[in-house]
Structure formats: C-alpha cells, structure tokens
Amino acid sequence: MPWRPDHERDFYVSVVDVTRYRMLVGPFERYDDALSAVDSTRQRAVDADPKAWFYSFGTCSVPKGTPTNPLFGAPAQGADR
Numbered sequence: 001m002p003w004r005p006d007h008e009r010d011f012y013v014s015v016v017d018v019t020r021y022r023m024l025v026g027p028f029e030r031y032d033d034a035l036s037a038v039d040s041t042r043q044r045a046v047d048a049d050p051k052a053w054f055y056s057f058g059t060c061s062v063p064k065g066t067p068t069n070p071l072f073g074a075p076a077q078g079a080d081r
Contacts (some may be wrong), residue, residue, distance in 0.1 A: 006031060009061040012070060013041040023060065023070040030060045034059045037075060044072060 011034035012026030025041050028034040038057050047053040062068065 008064050010066065010068075011059055012062045012065050012068070013037050014058055014060040015045060015052070016058075017054070023068055024057075025072045025075055026068070026070050028075060031059065032059075033060070033075070041072065 010027030011031050012023040013034055014021060014023050024045065025037055026034060042057045
C-alpha cells in the first residue's frame with residue numbers, strides 16, 4: 001500500500017497471533033490516540049481470552065473510509081485513550 005498522510009488514514013489497535021490478525025478498536029483519527037489505547041485494549045482482550053497474553057498488540061492503519069469491523073467496536077467517546 002502506498003504511503004498516505006495521516007489525514008488520509010484511519011488508525012486501529014490490532015492484534016496478531018502467529019498468522020491470524022484482527023483490528024480490535026477503531027477507527028481513531030490520530031495515530032497517537034490508537035497507540036494510547038493499546039494497553040487498555042490488551043487488558044480487555046486478556047479478560048476475554050487468557051491466551052491473549054501471548055499475542056502481539058500494536059496499531060495499524062488503512063485508507064480513510066475502508067470498511068472494517070473491529071472486534072471491540074469504535075473507541076468510547078470521551079474515554080481515556
């Protein structure tokens with residue numbers, strides 16, 4: 001995918017387990033907001049599945065408007081991200 005400026009991308013908290021990957025929360029307008037949500041999203045994933053301790057968590061981005069279906073949905077309005 002070609003590089004795009006931040007204002008042309010949506011950001012997500014993502015998870016990888018060997019060959020499986022998933023967007024967990026998003027979209028966020030800014031990369032820093034998605035990055036700030038990684039720890040709380042990781043805890044939410046571990047609460048749902050104790051094996052999640054062994055998964056890799058981080059961020060990803062897609063071109064703005066790309067249809068996605070994050071597992072935990074959109075970020076909460078006014079939540080501490």
